Amino acid sequence: MAKFNEEYRGELEVNKNISSSLEDYLEALYLIYIEHKIVKAIDISRALNVSRASTTEALKKLAEKNLINYGRYGVISITDEGAIKAQEVIKKHNSLYNFFKSVLGASHTEAQDNACKIEHIVSKDILERIVAFTDYYSKNFGDDFKKKYFS
Amino acid sequence: MAKFNEEYRGELEVNKNISSSLEDYLEALYLIYIEHKIVKAIDISRALNVSRASTTEALKKLAEKNLINYGRYGVISITDEGAIKAQEVIKKHNSLYNFFKSVLGASHTEAQDNACKIEHIVSKDILERIVAFTDYYSKNFGDDFKKKYFS
């Protein structure tokens, strides 16, 4: 019953919730699209360090959910809906990254690696609090903490 | 080769890295052990909301890795090594929970749910920073942020 509601909410056909894995593919695809205006599957494979075969399968699934436009040997593009979803993930990523870097004083790599994983599971509520906190803290206390503990 | 090194580091036999899922089972088992001094598989099933069958399989895997003592229809206990690992996970959980709750002002449920997921993937470095920051912030600024943004 819960399942019924979820699956048929919104677009009435496809469940738009996607796995962490698919989110990674969509995010990579979006970033490549923004940068090159054209997306080749092999660039996604390279970005994510997976085989070409894995990328093909992921693309099929994203297309099924209408998040990208894609056909056999065809041009790949992102739908409006896909772009929104990708932007959401990227926003989460950047918010987490900023918090780790500017508030906690973590290295680029640490901030990056953790953001990449946590972006898929952090809730909206916590994310919003992190964003507000990062802003608040930066304005009021700058990098007091970084200076005191990590220098 | 990287695999070789990992698998044969330390105890020379078993790879002690465990999945998020197994970490959940170990954590639940540990908490039940602490509370009741005795662990029944069905209590783990109930705690994690999984079938008895899934718990049986998880117990087999934890035993293979020498994190618990366990045999068919036998008494279940945790090894020293398993206890250390469980405590590490629980420490991560509590540190994240405290940060979400006392610094960000999140609700019990939000703090709990997010901690449960993030505990498995956050790095040692970031975790340490979160612990230090929570301490530092609580001492110096109390709940300024909570008051300002979430009341």
Added chain:
DNA sequence: TTATAATGTTAGGCATGTCTAACAGATGTT
């Protein structure tokens, strides 16, 4: 334009983690 290289697809396999159904063993009640 044709051979070669690069990219994309498919088939088949493997690992993890979950489930249900059926069976096995242990426990408790009378």
Added chain:
DNA sequence: AACATCTGTTAGACATGCCTAACATTATAA
């Protein structure tokens, strides 16, 4: 002790996500 119930195990299934190897298609360079 015997039956009923609870708990644990196994077998078999399914979903996800990854891989390699072989094949298909497209792109590039001679």
